[in-house]
Amino acid sequence: MSDPGIAEKLVEVLQRPDGDLALRPVHTIGISATGFFKPSPIAQNFCVADHFKAEKTDVIVRFSNGSGCAVVHDGWSDVRGMAVRFHLSDGTDTDLIAMTLPEFFAPTPETFLEFAEEAEPKLYKGESPWRKIANYLQLILPARDPYPGETISPDAGAIAFADSNAYSQLGVLQAAQIGAPTSYVRAAYHAVHTFVVTGADGTRRWVRFSWQPIAGVLSTNPAEPPVDDYLRAELKKRLAKETARFSLMMTIGEIGDDFNNSSRPWPPHRKRIMMGTLTLNAVPEDQTGLSEKLSFNPGLLTDGIAASDDPVLKVRIDSYKISSAWRGGAPCPFSES
Numbered sequence: 269m270s271d272p273g274i275a276e277k278l279v280e281v282l283q284r285p286d287g288d289l290a291l292r293p294v295h296t297i298g299i300s301a302t303g304f305f306k307p308s309p310i311a312q313n314f315c316v317a318d319h320f321k322a323e324k325t326d327v328i329v330r331f332s333n334g335s336g337c338a339v340v341h342d343g344w345s346d347v348r349g350m351a352v353r354f355h356l357s358d359g360t361d362t363d364l365i366a367m368t369l370p371e372f373f374a375p376t377p378e379t380f381l382e383f384a385e386e387a388e389p390k391l392y393k394g395e396s397p398w399r400k401i402a403n404y405l406q407l408i409l410p411a412r413d414p415y416p417g418e419t420i421s422p423d424a425g426a427i428a429f430a431d432s433n434a435y436s437q438l439g440v441l442q443a444a445q446i447g448a449p450t451s452y453v454r455a456a457y458h459a460v461h462t463f464v465v466t467g468a469d470g471t472r473r474w475v476r477f478s479w480q481p482i483a484g485v486l487s488t489n490p491a492e493p494p495v496d497d498y499l500r501a502e503l504k505k506r507l508a509k510e511t512a513r514f515s516l517m518m519t520i521g522e523i524g525d526d527f528n529n530s531s532r533p534w535p536p537h538r539k540r541i542m543m544g545t546l547t548l549n550a551v552p553e554d555q556t557g558l559s560e561k562l563s564f565n566p567g568l569l570t571d572g573i574a575a576s577d578d579p580v581l582k583v584r585i586d587s588y589k590i591s592s593a594w595r596g597g598a599p600c601p602f603s604e605s
């Protein structure tokens with residue numbers, strides 16, 4: 269049983285000195301776009317949720333940089349987020365929150381709290397060329413050089429933590445190498461947790477969702493980091509000219525896979541179902557109401573999709589509710605409960 273105050277402690281520890289209390293403590297910089305979702309012809313066989321049955325469902329999507337820094341540094345290596353809200357035919361909503369990391373850093377709220385405390389951004393310590401050579405010889409990846417103007421390292425504490433906590437190694441290694449996408453719509457995003465979907469014949473399946481960009485994944489050249497603030501401008505320009513699309517892929521877990529631990533991958537040959545296509549066609553003018561103040565929640569599910577017993581998924585429901593209240597966001601879907 270988790271400490272009842274842990275959801276709040278997690279939000280506190282995620283806040284950074286270069287953040288802004290009126291904004292999200294993580295995924296601070298972002299932009300929303302609108303569009304619609306169309307299910308694939310087979311989707312409703314696997315999940316009876318409204319958006320897999322309706323012909324078309326309106327969506328709002330918020331793309332973000334994972335960092336809690338309130339200054340835009342799009343070109344710096346960082347995890348990116350994609351939070352999707354589906355407006356269902358009965359007037360209710362359901363959310364699917366995803367990020368560019370395929371696995372999370374920790375299996376439980378308690379271990380994530382330990383991780384987040386250790387991983388707090390630290391001042392950069394330059395790594396000497398000799399240390400780099402010694403690391404290469406020991407097959408240890410050298411630390412990335414700071415970008416011009418980058419004084420605190422988002423990775424140093426996380427890497428030190430991963431040295432002694434094996435469960436965080438996969439997430440930390442992937443995060444340290446993730447880079448920057450050329451566009452928010454040229455990255456793949458993973459919902460990370462396992463959800464339980466119910467099919468048309470009543471069969472329940474333990475699944476993981478991810479969004480694959482139809483334009484393909486394309487990162488910037490790490491040797492030539494682009495200007496600080498290009499992702500929002502790029503999305504506006506792109507959607508003024510053409511649509512951007514993503515496929516929603518659903519991977520079906522099998523017995524023995526980790527259903528309640530999002531820091532562990534599933535074997536790569538699991539069955540994947542194409543559940544539908546998301547089309548984005550506009551960037552709304554009102555980026556205050558429809559991005560900054562919006563409050564997503566990973567627990568906002570609908571009939572046909574249930575949470576697994578992943579304790580991290582459960583704690584996020586309260587953490588997002590608390591965070592939304594603290595930053596003065598639009599009431600989180602769970603604030604009345």
Ligand code: HEM
Nearest residue numbers: 278292295330349350351365366367459460587588591592
């Ligand atoms: C215990 C684990 C986690 C905690 C405590 C946590 C905490 C938070 C908090 C406090 C926010 C800001 C919420 C708001 O003010 O509206 C946030 C946003 C976000 N988180 Fe997490 N998070 C966790 C795990 C994850 C995971 C596993 C993912 C990936 C699926 C994720 C992806 C995101 C994204 C994309 C956003 C931005 C959502 C938006 O645009 O509003 N987080 N997180």
